Structures are given as C-alpha cells and as structure tokens.
Amino acid sequence: MANVLKNVFWNCLTGPHAGFATGTGAARRYAPGFSPIAAFADDERPDFAALRPYCESGEALYCSGWSGPVPDGWRVDLESIMVLMLWDAARPVTDDSAEAGFLALNASHASQAFELAALTRPGPFGLRTIELGDYFGFFEAGRLVAMAGERLHAGAFHEISGVCTHPDQQGRGLARRLTLRLVGRQLRRNETPFLHVMKHNVNARRLYERMGFKDYRETTVRVIAPC
16 A cells, blocks of 8 residues: 555556656656646656656646755745545445436536636646546536546545535535545445545545545645746
8 A cells, every 4th residue: 555655646647547648767747638747756856857848838737745955947836735535434325316416527528627626726637637537526507516536546546536616506515425426436446545635724634534534644745847
C-alpha cells in the first residue's frame, strides 16, 4: 500500500492512466485538456528539466510531495497541505434505482461539468476530466447542479474526485449521495476508495470522516508554472 500511495500521481500516470499522459521516464503530466496534474519519478527531487518540454509558459500544474527550492525558470503560485483519506468502513447501502435525477456523465456533459468545477473549485479539473473514470451528476431542469467521479487509479486504489455542488443547491446531501454511490461501485470491484482534501478544509474532512473515510497521510501540494 505505502509504495503505491506514496507517489500516487506518478503511479497513476505511468500505470492505468498512461494513455492519458505525456512526458518521460522522469516526469509526466496529464495531457492538456485533462486535469492539470504533473508527477515525478522522484517526487522529493523532481526533474523539472524533463517536464519543461511538455508545458506551455505560464501553464499552472499541480504536483505533490515536493517542498524544496523553486528551480530557475519556474514559480510556485500556491502551496498547501493535502490529506489523503482512505475508505475504512463497510460497504454503504445505496439504491441506485431510487436516485431520480442522477445520471452518468459523458462527453455531452463536459462543458457543464467544467463550468460547475470552475465555480466550486473542487480541485484540478479539465474539460476532459470526466473521461478519466465514472462520473455521475445530479440534474434539475436540465442543469447539472452536483457531481462526483473517479480520477486517479493506481493498483487496487481508486480516487473519488470532482465532488462539488452548486452553491444554491447545497444542504441537500447531493455530494454525499454521489460519493457513496461511487464508493459502493468501487468496493464491488474489490477496489479501495480514497480521496484528497485540503487540510484546512475542516468541514469537508469531517463530512468524509462521517461517511467512512479516515486520514492516511499528509503531503505538500504546490501549483507550479514555468515562467
């Protein structure tokens, strides 16, 4: 477990999501259009020279595990602490047939999903992110108002990501229901659900703890960009 999750971005981009990635043996990133995430074979001593040919000037990318000096030609736009939480409970009881308004998202929903993510900022999200796994959304009058889906996948671990609700629809439990639907599906596939949440987002962490997730590890996360 520790080896897979210690550098989970890299293990995903060189494993199940290699077909969505571009880069080298030392540095890789999701291809443009997907989630703006980069990873390094050695996340404590990242090879920025290897990553640079695959980035546009000023393009912001998320990376984790590195907290050293900023190399020449790069800048750090944001730095925070991210918590990886693992599922640690029984399989939730859900009734998919009872969830009227919940739909699987596909390419026809990409623009709405991107707009909702831009409004609510659940984490790095691109126009094609919903192609990375199963995504479900809740619609009212044809408008996507809540969603959750799958992003990173490494070994037996599958990430739940993009969990968000439109501000005028919060308080209805939509994000919780969408998340538990994904948890149930992953557990039926003998996968271990996990997710990332910023350490300072206390309310979200408490919500995930009540669902059945527990803290596993903390890591530095930075938003970097080539100058």
